[in-house]
Amino acid sequence: MRSSTPVEILYHDHHYWLTGWLRRKLGCPQSAADLAQDTFIRILSARETPALLEPRAFLTTVAKRVLYNHYRRQDLERAYLDTLAQMPEQFVPSEEDRAIILQTLMELDQLLDGLPIQVKRAFLLSQLDGLTYAQIAAELRISIATVKRHLHKAAMRCYFAL
Structure with a gap:
């Protein structure tokens, strides 16, 4: 036993x-x-x-x-x-594509979990909405240099998660 x-x-x-x-x-x-x-x-x-x-x-x-x-x-x-x-x-x-997209969104949400809200927003505005650095800066009311830092931080999180 x-x-x-x-x-x-x-x-x-x-x-x-x-x-x-x-x-x-x-x-x-x-x-x-x-x-x-x-x-x-x-x-x-x-x-x-x-x-x-x-x-x-x-x-x-x-x-x-x-x-x-x-x-x-x-x-x-x-x-x-x-x-x-x-x-x-x-x-x-299609239903199949919806399921794949939703699963990808959930994985992305989990991947970005723990990052500051503004970093997540900058990343999503860049990746999902296709906004430029200047557009993201205007949307979030931050400098372009801060946008670059935020996107770098989010990209590093994604890179090291893989």
Whole structure:
């Protein structure tokens, strides 16, 4: 008989509780079950599981981050769908292309997470809207040199993530 890992014990002892906690937050049992699994996957993906004196507090902290990302993905998807609804029908991408674009947007959002808002905005104005440095500077009310620094910072984040 093999011994259980700390994560297995954590899962066995607290999965039901965590799912209930998430269900109360979300109001949806299916989403709660999905996010509970995502929480444990995040813990499994960590380099090492810390020794836990308060396992439920730890799970709550991790689950809050997973929940935050869930809401962020929903907001991003809603914004994308709103943008699609405003497009002329002949320019609306196919369902397959929509899924690819949405997945790419979510990956980009995750990649840029942690950068200051103005750096993200400069990057998105450059990459998605195709604005020049001068146009970005005018839009954000910053100097062209600051735009260059912002774009460099965002580009480095993307480069090192790959």
